[in-house]
Amino acid sequence: MDLASLEAFLAIADSGSFSGAGARLHLTQPAVSKRIAALEAQLGRRLFDRIGREVALTEAGHALLPRARRILSELDDTRRALDNLDARIDGRLSLATSHHIGLHRLPPLLRVFSRAHPGAALDLRFVDSEQAWAQVLHGQAELALTTLGPAAAPLRTVPVWDDPLEFVVAPDHPLAARGEVGLDELARHPAVLPDADTFTHRIVAGHFAAAGLAPTLRMTTNAMETLKMLASVGLAWTVLPHTMLDAQTTVLRVPGLRLARQLGHVTHAGRTLSNAARAFLAVLDGATG
Template sequence: MDIDSLIAFVAVAETASFSLAGERLHLTQPAVSKRIGALEARLGARLFDRIGRRVLITEAGRTLLPRARRILAELDDCRRALDNLSGAIAGPLVLATSHHIGLHRLPPILRRFAVRHPQVRLDMRFMDSEVACAQVLHGEVELAIVTLPDVPPAALTLTPLWRDVLVLVTDHVHPLAKQRRVSPQQLMGYPAILPGAGTFTRRLIDRLFEPLGLEPPVAFSTNYLETIKMMVSVGMGWSLLPQIMVDGSLAALELAGGCPDRRLGVVTHARQTPSNAARAMLELLACEAPGDGVAAPWRGY
């Protein structure tokens, strides 16, 4: 079975588009179609249905997809194991991270990594933490630096780096801004601006209110914390944001019962051989990430 055809198949399945798959693989759309056609002919089964502009994966395609991912992951693992024999820290390193961590945690670490290992081609991909964990699980990225899930799949290894304290914030003229201490019940009378439902951070926030039988009145939802900060600062509602983001544009309030903490760290695949470049990044993170003076490193898990 042709490996390039399997790569094209996975790309089309994940993007639901021949043109987007071509962009990902730096191929033309006809080239992607040719590879899929060759794979379908070899397997004797149709893998995608083309209905208008929509590309729908067939039952045969759904059956093949997890197996194709495993084959490609095994090949990548073999490549890394062989490359590691040289001991050189070079080549590609595919790393996923969230926008928040990329903005507030990684810049000095990435700067040091680039100086120490100029032969590494760092491929940074920004995405939600939940998506990044899924991509590590499927072998699409080698490691992710994200908000850690509470209950990860068994195949993932989590390495906590930071304890990220969340803080209740409003704008300075909010009706609650002058109070020294705010109860969860008081917050229910005002609109909230929170991360999207299903995100790791939103689950932490929801668990704060659920035992009290409360559901925050969400007026606006986005996974971009910088956008939430802006919306709060102009008086659109209250939120819970990482302490590292709190500045003079926001009023930080004390929440009765306390605010939750997030765990930020590295996600890797437990059964995947790390490349020398990934090992170097993990070593640097272990040395450089803790002790930023804002959020203490997480010591237990």
């Protein structure tokens, strides 16, 4: 099978459209269509159903998907292993990171890395932490900087930053004048939190559940900046990292409770790290050591 056609197949499956695949591969939509037509002709199977602008995998497409990921992942791993025979750091580093880390932790690291290794090509993806883990698992990203959750093979996690969290409200929120509140009081007021399947939500919900309570959710969003805005206008209370605290919000102390999450990097234990990835981890170690 032609590897370029397999890359186009995966790009369509991941993006959900031929145009999205073209943007990802820097190809025109007709060029992507031509690759898929060639692959379908070679396999003798239709891989996508096209209904208007909607694109869906056929049964044959679903069967090919994990195998295509495995083939291209093995190829990437082989390329990295061969590139590592040369000590130069000028390959591509695919790095997935959460928006919060990208804004509040990553900039100084990127500055040092890009100045030390100008020949390295950085493929930077801003996604939710859980999506970043999935990209490393499936070989779409070599390295991820995210909120850390329970690790499971073959993923390997290394804590880098302890990220304390605080309950916050708007300065004119009814709870703001109290300063110190209990979880039962918080449960009686609306909250805005990250989605239920995120590591941060599980941390918060776990403390409420341990007390036999549950937050009263008004809405959820995974963008920390949006959570801060919603809390700052008095819509609800939320939980924010220390790095985001300012005069727009008031911190609420909950006696006997300390919220924190671990931030760090995620790699695949069964795949070879490129020289560029090793160099980035060295920068990370130097900045936090």
